[in-house]
Amino acid sequence: MLTVIILAAGKGTRMKSExxxxxxxxxxxxxxxxxxDLSRQLxxxxxxxxxxxxxxxxxxxxxxxxxxxATQKEQHGTADAVMAAIDFISDKGKTLIxxxxxxxxxxxxxxxxxxxxxxxxxxxxxxMKSPKGYGRIVRSSNGSVLKIVEEKDANDNEKKIxxxxxxxxxxxSTELKKRLMNINNNNAQNEYYLTDIVNGGAEAFLADNEMExxxxxxxxxxxxASKILWKERAESYMKDxxxxxxxxxxxxxxxxxxxxxxxxxxxxxxxxxxxxxxxxIIRSGCRLNKAVIEExxxxxxxxxxxxxxxxxxxxxGPMAHLRPGSHLAGENKIGNFVELKKATMxxxxxxxxxxxxxxxxxxxxxxxxxxxxxxNYDGFNKYKTIIGNNxxxxxxxxxxxxxxxxxxxxIAAGSTITKDINTNDLAIAxxxxxxxxxxxxxIMEINKAKKNSKGK
Numbered sequence: 001m002l003t004v005i006i007l008a009a010g011k012g013t014r015m016k017s018e019x020x021x022x023x024x025x026x027x028x029x030x031x032x033x034x035x036x037d038l039s040r041q042l043x044x045x046x047x048x049x050x051x052x053x054x055x056x057x058x059x060x061x062x063x064x065x066x067x068x069x070a071t072q073k074e075q076h077g078t079a080d081a082v083m084a085a086i087d088f089i090s091d092k093g094k095t096l097i098x099x100x101x102x103x104x105x106x107x108x109x110x111x112x113x114x115x116x117x118x119x120x121x122x123x124x125x126x127x128m129k130s131p132k133g134y135g136r137i138v139r140s141s142n143g144s145v146l147k148i149v150e151e152k153d154a155n156d157n158e159k160k161i162x163x164x165x166x167x168x169x170x171x172x173s174t175e176l177k178k179r180l181m182n183i184n185n186n187n188a189q190n191e192y193y194l195t196d197i198v199n200g201g202a203e204a205f206l207a208d209n210e211m212e213x214x215x216x217x218x219x220x221x222x223x224x225a226s227k228i229l230w231k232e233r234a235e236s237y238m239k240d241x242x243x244x245x246x247x248x249x250x251x252x253x254x255x256x257x258x259x260x261x262x263x264x265x266x267x268x269x270x271x272x273x274x275x276x277x278x279x280x281i282i283r284s285g286c287r288l289n290k291a292v293i294e295e296x297x298x299x300x301x302x303x304x305x306x307x308x309x310x311x312x313x314x315x316x317g318p319m320a321h322l323r324p325g326s327h328l329a330g331e332n333k334i335g336n337f338v339e340l341k342k343a344t345m346x347x348x349x350x351x352x353x354x355x356x357x358x359x360x361x362x363x364x365x366x367x368x369x370x371x372x373x374x375x376n377y378d379g380f381n382k383y384k385t386i387i388g389n390n391x392x393x394x395x396x397x398x399x400x401x402x403x404x405x406x407x408x409x410x411i412a413a414g415s416t417i418t419k420d421i422n423t424n425d426l427a428i429a430x431x432x433x434x435x436x437x438x439x440x441x442x443i444m445e446i447n448k449a450k451k452n453s454k455g456k
Contacts, residue, residue, distance in 0.1 A: 001093030004039040008100035009052025009072040014218040020054030022100035027229035028253040034103040048088045077191030097169040119203035120172035134164035148195035166213040360385045369395035
């Protein structure tokens with residue numbers, strides 16, 4: 001029987017924030033979620049999260065995570081935090097103690113630790129090039145663990161030790177309870193140190209990779225950890241057949257699916273469960289959020305796609321914005337400075353540049369001319385524009401919704417459409433041009449004279 005206790009009571013003082021430290025996101029995912037997901041892979045009997053500062057926010061975030069909660073009412077050290085969860089620790093089996101701010105730890109390392117150690121009290125240690133801030137492992141001449149000395153209490157010789165405590169423990173539950181009862185706060189910090197449970201004898205499992213045990217305490221460390229996670233994630237996609245030009249400058253969330261032979265250029269963000277099929281090209285500066293991209297699509301530079309669907313063999317961008325609810329059936333072209341919002345486009349339809357289509361339904365093979373907009377909002381309500389198949393919309397057309405356009409319609413450039421258009425019609429809605437002889441020169445001379453008089 002295994003109980004997992006995750007320590008998540010830190011205030012996040014060095015984050016310079018009122019929010020709990022463990023809710024800060026590392027590579028698009030709150031740090032506490034990494035610890036919980038790692039714990040679940042071990043199939044424990046229960047997972048207990050010890051909260052403290054900001055407990056309400058942590059519990060709200062984890063309300064659907066099937067974890068249990070204990071509360072450290074006042075922060076009196078790590079042993080005090082574990083004591084807050086003592087009622088959840090069974091008299092049988094083992095207890096694994098993890099930190100909620102270590103997003104880089106790997107399952108293989110943790111599983112190897114659990115299956116290797118033999119003593120009732122065991123912990124993971126690692127050798128660090130720069131051990132500052134970590135508790136040092138003091139060993140006897142025969143290599144056995146004597147004690148763990150916290151950085152704040154270490155003398156000059158102890159600070160030279162580069163083997164440090166990671167804060168990960170595996171204990172016999174009965175032995176853990178017994179040793180917790182014997183811990184005192186007779187130290188310079190007046191805290192109850194969890195490290196003191198090793199004083200009755202403990203086994204250290206020396207891990208290989210110090211990066212796995214980076215404890216995130218400030219935003220600099222958070223950025224560093226995120227960079228590692230994003231790069232690892234990008235490289236895993238590359239091993240599955242995705243081409244990424246620079247894996248250190250691509251930011252992909254964990255729940256994203258990407259098909260083979262997709263090419264991703266630098267400075268791309270793919271977020272919130274986006275799904276990308278095969279043979280897609282995503283060029284630099286793009287962000288995809290809850291997007292579905294079918295195969296053989298090209299998303300050109302600096303385009304934003306939010307909660308939208310892009311059908312196969314389409315082209316989007318550069319500088320395009322698909323807002324939530326947009327749906328391209330396929331073989332579409334959305335060009336530079338085109339914005340769609342709750343707009344559907346049938347197969348083969350295109351809007352090549354400088355266009356806004358909001359609350360719109362377009363049929364197949366519709367051509368939207370440059371500068372076209374749907375006037376879908378009157379300040380109080382939104383209205384729809386419906387355009388049929390094989391419609392040609394001339395440049396600088398305004399659709400004052402609600403309005404419906406039939407199939408095979410031709411709309412002259414510069415028209416303001418306020419009424420429905422029947423199938424096969426030509427629509428022209430603009431005032432007649434009037435040329436007044438010599439009037440242009442006259443007005444310019446009058447304006448020039450006014451300007452000169454002001455200058456005096």
